[in-house]
Amino acid sequence: MMDVAVFPNLSPALAEIVLAVGAMLLLVFGVIRGERSTRTVTVLAVLLLIVAIVIVAAVSPAATTFGGSFKLDAFARFMKIAALAGSGFAISMSVTYSRREGFERFEYPVLILIGTIGMLLMISASDLISLYLGLELQSLAAYVVAAIHRDNARSTEAGLKYFVLGALSSGMLLYGASLVYGFTGHTQFDGIASMLVHGRSLGLVIGLVFLLAGVAFKISAVPFHMWTPDVYEGAPTAVTAFFASAPKLAAMALLVRVVEEAFRPITADWQQVIVFISVCSMVLGSFAAIGQRNIKRLMAYSSIGHMGYALVGLSAGSAQGVQGVILYMVIYMSMTLGAFACILSMRRNGEMVEDVASLAGLARSQPLVAFVFAALMFSLAGIPPLAGFFAKYYVFLAAIQANLFTLAVIGVLSSVVGAFYYLRIVKIMYFDEPEHAFEPAPVELRAVLGLSGIFALFFLFFMSPLVVAAGIAAKSFF
């Protein structure tokens, strides 16, 4: 039991605290300085994220604090660094875009910061209550940024839809959490697990399903994905890039921690749920993306599919599986950020274009951009020796070692179907009748695209430290 009189050890949560204080200071600063401060706030926000990375990586000790509801272990450390990096890239990618699109507000980086704090809390949460706190903090920030372009009807629609459905999912999650608490008498993961060793009741299983449904909504796994295409399309593209990257990673980390820490004794139960949503996500992600003409919607289905593949690793319920999930999320995030950097640079005559067909002839007007984008598409399709191949390799390998052959086969088949729409983009860029060239991309997008391209193309050469680190992170649960 937590002793309220004892002041908790704050050092494991130092990054969150720094970020929170910094975010509030930036907010105050922005309010005082007005709209002109956006540039400064953006730069400071990125710096703050870098500081947080340093703190997570080097300063904070690995420990459990807040009476066992906050945990900083190797897994949390790894995922937090990835999430912080993803948020940092997402903020920097928005700079030119937000100015051109006319929603350059200092609140935007601050909101991302607050969302990032939520993500860090999600990653570290080892208690149902801290889990919910982190999740809601991140979600609330996300609802607002989805509608940040409030003069734009589609943006506000996206924000509203996201909010309403998010509220519904939160309700499910809370309902599930209350059932779990009711049937185990614990909110802390350790406690829940210790009770489940003695068997589980039907009520607990129902609670588990609701809990997982709530989390599945956050990673947009089928059938809780319905918001994704609409929100991805409606939200400003920079925001979509953010949604597709760090929050997904954080929510996946949360899911991993919940099932591996709290529900380890009933692996067979949650495995069924995860396999189900994994298969649904992979299949739907592959098939539905083929029908899309809007590149942002296409990326939405792509992310649904990729969440399915990542869940294949989780279904294995083994250290290798978790390692696969970690690698998958990191690789996916880096590829998707690169892809969005390219999408953000699809600008013609002062307006954004989002039609897949408008990529035609990119190979002639901007050969390098087209090449990197093509490499990213090949990587997303999972073609060796690019990064995306190894991501899929590790999760499928884990599934096979866990004797989940059917799941692995479905995964491979749906990735074949999925390859179609990735390769179609390459085909459009290289072989279709050229359209007018895009405006040159701003430097930050080119930088992100370059980094992402290097990551995808040369992953083979620096994968081993990453794989080892992911392996160590995965050992946190075993």
Place this chain on the structure above:
Amino acid sequence: MYSAIVFLPLLGAILAGLITIFGAAGRHPGGETGHGDEDHVTDAVGSEHGHGAPSVHGDAAAVHVAHHEPHDHHVPAAVGSRAAEIVTTALLFVSAILSWVAFFRVGVGSHELFTVPVLSWVHSGNLVADWTLRIDTLTVVMLVVVNTVSTLVHLYSIGYMSHDANRPRFFAYLSLFTFAMLMLVTANNFLQMFFGWEGVGLASYLLIGFWYHRPSANSASMKAFIVNRVGDFGFELGIFSIFVLFGSIDFDTVFGNVGAVAGSSAALHIFGHDFSGQAAITVACLLLFMGAMGKSAQVPLHTWLPDAMEGPTPVSALIHAATMVTAGVFMVARLSPIFAFAPTALMVITVIGAFTAFFAATIGLVQNDIKRVIAYSTCSQLGYMFAALGVGAPSVAVFHLFTHAFFKALLFLCAGAVIHAVSDEQDMRKMGGLRKKIPITYVAMIIGTLALTGFPFTAGYYSKDAIIESTYAFGGNVGGFAFVLLNVAAIFTSFYSWRLIFMTFHGAPRSSQEVQDHVHESPQIMLVPLYVLSIGALLAGVLGIGYFVEGGYGAFWKHALVLGEGNEIREAMEHTPFWVSSLPFVEMVIGFLVAFWFYIANPRVPAELAREHQGLHRFLFNKWYFDELYDRIFVRPAMWIGRFLWKRGDGWLIDGLGPNGVSARVLDITNRVVRLQTGYLYHYAFVMLVGVALLVTWMMFTR
């Protein structure tokens, strides 16, 4: 030295090939304008497919249409044409000189069989095949024939092809062919021989289709290739049988053990029958002979040779008269130690050879295309050679091969000169009266004709008469059959040869005035080969008979050829009655007189005769309907099966259920899934709740 003989042509081919490649790159700088050559190829091939007509047979109708040898006048000549010509011709010249040196050392001299190792090649289990040159009299005879004719043809081609834009490619192919042919004749094992065999087939294919922008040339080259595949299939099976029986494909090993295997119970198991001992060897020999039939255009695999005349005329002279088509004869002679143990196979060879000699001669009687007449003549003469092989006189066959190479190459090159003179016209009905305008060609062609028809003391007189005598000496049913057919064929040969001369050079000119104005004697570079070959056609027989057939036989051949036990044919040939040895001369005179009567004295007779015997004429004119028969039996069913498998099997079944079907289903699913995304919040919420409900239900029932 022997390696030099073989590999100098290869060097030439490679150099000319490099010139071709770099020349092509230079002709299309940047490659932006498209690679003209390749485009043409695809066009031509594409149109073949587009027709849907039986392409292998496609030009049977075109036989009757006047052919033109199309030089590409519009395209600038490839860079380095001159260099390619000089390099290849010079290298071959050296090679030819060395071959003659080898001939005098090994054949006329006293060198026994020896081998020149080149490199180790295949070592796989029992199968050992090293690259070794086998040099004996048979080899050097072939070396001389191949390299001499090839050099002369190279030389001739410099003149003949001077208007063509793609000369480097042409000379590269020619030299490549020569190399492959040399590989074939110097082979020391079956695999090496097969390598050369296929190499000449490839070169033949490339050269027949040299003018690839002409659909008829493309289909002719494909036809040659495909018909040869049939023969090669047999040849391969033969090689496999040899390996099964002997456990080796090395010539020395195989030849040394034929007697042992024939007496043993080593067996081939084919279609439920066991063939052991001699029967097994007979089977192997027949299979090997099948390969020879394909390459040497024997009935029923002869159909490709006349069509092969689509290639440039020097090619016809080199490949489709003097060298490659004799590969089958060479092969049977080379393998005479094996065939000696297979009398049944030899009998088959005799019958096929004699029949081909007769059959091709009958067709030659009525053809109008100057090159086709000579092509059928070639086919017929090859039949003579096989008849001689069959009756157990390989030395006579090789002797005829040797003399035939000279006079047939001469005839083809003369035909080329004629075609060249009359502006690429090949139809003899549009020639006539050329005697005075191109006298040198005329004389050379007369010499070639005399040699072919066996005028006394010319080359053919010795070799062809020796073949006829050998069949008589062999006797029996088979010998008698061959004897009769070959004699009849000799009359026909004389007739169609003189017919060719009369139609082309005598009578009133039948070509257009414009063509006549342009008629001119060929340049010296084309005439020199004619001189040399004329000398060969006149003297090869009289000089060779002593070595090849008569007194010097043993000292010349040494042990290169092996005859079966109890083969008395050489003695028997010495004692043929006078009427037999004088018969060919009589036949030659008959043929000449009839031709003279038909085409000089009484030019209306042929047309009347053709009208009176319309059926027979049409039968011969359409080449015994072999092409039509094959078209009906093989080509059309094959096309039908191909079309069926393509449209129904691949298109409908595999593509339908496979790629197309799957992708169509994928699209169906996609469309259905996309429709779920309505944009309404309550639908989305509904889906989420249904999902949860489903999962809860599932978990409740599976717990």
